[in-house]
Amino acid sequence: MDAILGGFIWILDASNWEGRDGIATRLMEHVGFSATAVLAALAIALPVGLWIGHTGRLAFLAVNLANLGRAIPSYAVMAMIFPISLSYARDFGLGVIPTFLAMAVLAIPPVIVNAYTGIREVDRDMVEAGRGVGMREREILTRLELPIALPVIVGGIRTATVQVIATATLGAFFGTGGLGRYLADGIARRDFDRVWAGVILVAALAVTTELVLAYVQRRLTSPGLAKAERPIAGASAT
Amino acid sequence: MIRWDWIVDHLDDIAFRTGQHLWLAAIAVVVGFVVSFGLALVIRRLPRLYSPITGVSGVLYTIPSIALFTALVPITGLSILTAEVPLVLYTLLIYVRNIVAGFQSVPAEVLEAADGMGFTPGRRLLEIEIPLAIPLMVSAIRIASVSTIGLVMILALLGDNLAALGFFIRDGISTFFPTKVYVGAVLSVALAFAADAMFVAIERAITPWTRARAARAVA
Amino acid sequence: MPYGSTTMPDQPPRASTVEFEHVTKVYATTARGTPGAVNDLSLHVPAGKICVLVGPSGCGKTTSLKMVNRLIEPTSGRILLDGVDAATRNVTELRRGIGYVIQQVGLFPHQTIGENVTTVPRLLGWPKARRRERAEELLQLVGLEPATYRDRYPSQLSGGERQRVGVARALAADPPVMLMDEPFGAVDPIVRERLQNEFLRLQEELAKTILFVTHDIDEAIKMGDLVAVMQGGGKLAQFGAPAEILANPASEFVARFVGADRGLKRLSLSRVADLELQSVVTARPGDDSAAARERTLADPFRYLLLVDAENRPIGWVDQDDFPTSGVLTEELASPMSPLLNRRATLKDALSQLLDADVQAGIVVDRAGGVLGLVTVEMVAERMRETTGESRFIDELLDPDDGLQRAGATA
Secondary structure, X not given: OHHHHHHHHHHHOHHHHOOOOOHHHHHHHHHHHHHHHHHHHHHHHHHHXXXXXXXXXXXXXXXXXXXXXXXXOHHHHHHHHHHHHHOOOHHHOOOHHHHHHHHHHXXXXXXXXXXXXXXXXXXXXXXXXXXXXXXXXXXXXHHHHHHHHHHHHHHHHHHHHHHHHHHHHHHHHHOOOOOHHHHHHHHHHOOHHHHHHHHHHHHHHHHHHHHHHHHHHHHHOOOOOOOOOOOOOOOOOO | OOOHHHHHHOHHHHHHHHHHHHHHHHHXXXXXXXXXXXXXXXXXXXXXXXXXXXXXXXXXXXXXXHHHHHHHHXXXXXXXXXXXXXXXXXXXXXXXXXXXXXXXXOOHHHHHHHHHHOOOHHHHHHHHHHHHHHHHHHHHHHHXXXXXXHHHHHHHHOOOOOOOOHHHHHHHHHOOOHHHHHHHHXXXXXXXXXXXXXXXXXXHHHOHXXXXXXXXXXX | OOOOOOOOOOOOOOOOOEEEXXXXXXXXXXXXOOOOOEEEEEEEEOOOOEEEEEOOOOOOHHHHHHHHOOOOOOOEEEEEEOOEEHHHOOHHHHHHOEEEEEOOOOOOOOOOHHHHHOHHHHHHOOXXXXXXXXXXXXXXXXXXXXXXXXXXXXXXXXXXXXXXXXXXXXXXXXXXXXXXXXXXXXXXXXXXXXXXXXXXXXXHHHOOEEEEEEOOHHHHHHHOOEEEEEEOOOEEEEEEOHHHHHHOOOOHHHHHHHOOOHHHHHHOOOEHHHOOOEOOOEEOOOOEHHHHHHHHHHOOOOEEEEEOOOOXXXXXXXXXXXXXXXXXXXXXXXXXXXXXEOOOEXXXXXXXXXXXXXXXXXXXXXXXXXXEEEEHHHXXXXXXXXXXXXXXXXXXXXXXXXXXXXXXXO
């Protein structure tokens, strides 16, 4: 129990906020790393998911991705990428490339699946009506489907982001930066105050992100729709 | 690239770690189910508790597992408790949501008919509600199993005695020995898929009434 | 001794009386000043009779029904079964002795039809062999072939079949009282009518006391020995035999609920067999034409009915169309009116006559032989006899309305 208290005290100590290993730095590393991975994943996954949803083609891909995403543990993904990148990663620090790749790989399925499902759930008759009125495909996508599917899509982004934050934490054990360092270093040195400081900070970051995105998701649901959130790509906790 | 000779030489190590992996996962899956079933029964009696309970388990689910594992190290050392407590907590969200959904999936008219015919509340729960909730419960066990198998991997970062298949990955990385990494990774994924398939089969086996979809006669 | 535990099918069926004594149900959430769900309901149902509770939605009919097996408890008042207050009995025992059929049936999806049907016997602890026997009997009773249906699951049955299973299940322990809440509401009209008729036939055998809830006044009139019309606020508007309710509605509400066409509805209470059929002149092909014409002219009705050797109708011959000499042939006959059977209700008969746009329908027996005629005036006359209501009849006989048309050849 002293470790927990020690953790809080450690965080409140101003000196621990400065420097290369300070809270400020680590936090920014973690957030930056995660954000980059999420954006990279979105850049690929969003267009693909929206396209699959809108046209309905390659739907089997979306469905199977859901299952795959659930079954493959992130650690395993990282591990499998590791040996491949061993040769290339020396200058960035051993762990960055595989961790980054793992994060992106794990973030893609939930985004695709949710983008697909979100669009699919838009009333097909309404879409037909839109076509009948003369709207072009792109207009249908942006004006009709997207606004309705937005909450579900954001739900996918939310799942992906939480995944990524968790994977980034793991990455610290492979030599990247971020808040996970406190966990890794703390265990190695048996500095339990540091461990708990890390636990508190990581938990705080993860929960805050989740709550913020949940709020965004709720705000984006137009009042006319009452869609419950779905754990569609129920990503394994990491 | 893969050193098959190493694999052949170390089959018993691999077997041991696989067994350890299954054992650690199984404990959490079973304990988690028992705890969650109890919670679900409580929620069935007091529906107001659904939001708080799923809220708390939801928050727990968000926290990266490595954080929960390392958090327990100062308290419970490197014992099996350190492994199992977080693993069980992570299953709660999956279980509670699905078991409650299972109970709610029983059609209202079935419950009304049962009450009207003279079922006592206890018999109704045992003979009607639980059997009909089984498909969703088995589904929950399936998801929880796959998820837990993945999480057990992370234990390797804490130390070697509870490492299970994660041991091969961590060791393989620190000794630059890709074969070990692949063994660990591939086997863990295989285990997850196998568990998934097994529960799908179980689900199908114990619910004959969902399979009976012969052509219906006209009135 | 708990009900339903020792009955064997060959003993005379027992039925209880059901009595509502000033039963009221008010919910805690009801705003003060608004009427409760059920208000001071009192009525007596004799043993072996079907009492239908009918009324618009929200009138408290289902609530009243559910107070009998205590799925809902009355706020005040008593419900007596064979003179015993239901509230004093053990609720589980009580329910196992009352058959309960609801609209969506509520069959247990995870059990076979056989298991579903013998649910109450199982709860009562009947031995396995006896349960199997009973399942066979019950399925036969409701018209489902046991060998085919016993091992199927509810999802494999159609809506009508499931309803039958629901009724069978309610009858399993031979309860002296049955509660039925819109049991035939969820099927299409054709199936519904068949189920209603079969159920009435079953009731002729079993003579149980039945409380039946429906919102359909036509169903109430058809099924009920006694009808209790309820109105909003859970009050009893009128209680009596269907003929009474139709003939003498006790209030504006009842008159409106029964419908402005209650005269027509009363027609469904009488059958063609209740009428004295009008005789008709008949002849066979090959009979002498002149003689036949003589007979036809002597009869007020201007047509002769040509029949075959088994007295089955072939067609009408107008009195002006007879050849002056020679024999009658089939070609002389014109297309026929509807054929009616004696069991048809007057409402159906009138409906067929109007549809065919004729004045007279031919009543035939089961073999198809002619028995006589039914005319629109006969039906109207019958109406006048039973009610003295002249406006309906006048409308019916209004010459301007064109109902008095000649037969098909006009």
